[in-house]
Amino acid sequence: MSRIGDKIRNARQVKKMTQKQLAKKLGVSEKFINEVEIGKRIANQDIIDRLSKILGKEINDITMSFEENIYKEEEKSQIKPVNSKKIVNDVWSDALSDVLKNIPIYNYDLNKSIGFKQLPVIHNKIEGYSKDKVLYLKISDDDMSGFRIKKGDMAFGHLTQEIENNAILLLEYDGNRVVRQIKRLGGSKVLLISNSGSLRTETKEEKDLKPILKLDRLEINL
Structure with a gap:
């Protein structure tokens, strides 16, 4: 069972709702609810948002895991001796927090940040996205070098x-996390494209893929 499926099942049981009752409120089949709860099917963001509203509980697993990691890292950074220089720096940090934000850098596992880069906050968002849903991904291989995305x-x-x-996208399938270009083939099939000097493709069922991060832009090393 997936973490997000487990959260849905637990929240449903707290509400004393059957899968059939939840499916009716959501406007989907009972089979769909069952497959989401056991991790066989991936619910899209719209479904997740509607489930959260119906069940009265935030169940976005990826976002919650990401936020928990940020909180733990910020908590660790605060366990330091207090001195006057730090107090001055904190004052400046507070003053700049509405202008600049430290965006964490992660490897593919997203477990622990390996650094930060600062980006401007505009209308309480980072480049048009919610501040708690953006990050930098360090490319770990040359699988996409043909797309000018290198290690x-x-x-x-x-x-x-x-x-x-x-x-x-950064996505997970067959127990691995990789960066691939996605092309829909119609129905439930998608094509995964990589290029490390020659084009390679894989055909997969959409239900077997777990999208994690959409890459919006690249910063290359010269």
């Missing part, structure tokens, strides 16, 4: 659970 480059992106046609 060591930094890609800015936002968390997603949607499979968007022609997008370049």
Whole structure:
């Protein structure tokens, strides 16, 4: 069972709702609810938002995991001896927090940040996205070098659970996390494209893929 499926099942049981009752409120089949809860099917962001509203509980697993990691890292950074220099720096940090934000840099596992880059906050968003859903991804291999995405480059992106046609995504399948371009083939099939000098493609069922991050732009190393 997936973490997000487990959260849905627990929240449903707290509400004393059957899968059939939840499916009716959501406007989907009982089979759909069952497959989401056991991790066989991936619910898109719209479904997640509607489930959260119906069940009265935030169940976005990826976002919650990401936010928990940020909180733990910020908590660790605060466990330091207090001195006057730090107090002055904190005052400046507070003053700049509405102008600049530290965007964490992650490897593909998204477990622990390996650094930060500052970006401006505009209308309480970072490049048009919610501040808590953006990050930098350090490219770990040359699988996408044919797309000019090489090992060591930094890609800015936002968390997603949607499979968007022609997008370049960090996704998980067969127990691995990789960066691939996505092309829909119709029905439930999608094409995964990589290029490390020669074009390679894989055909997969959409239900077997777990989209994590959409890459929006690239910062290359010269």
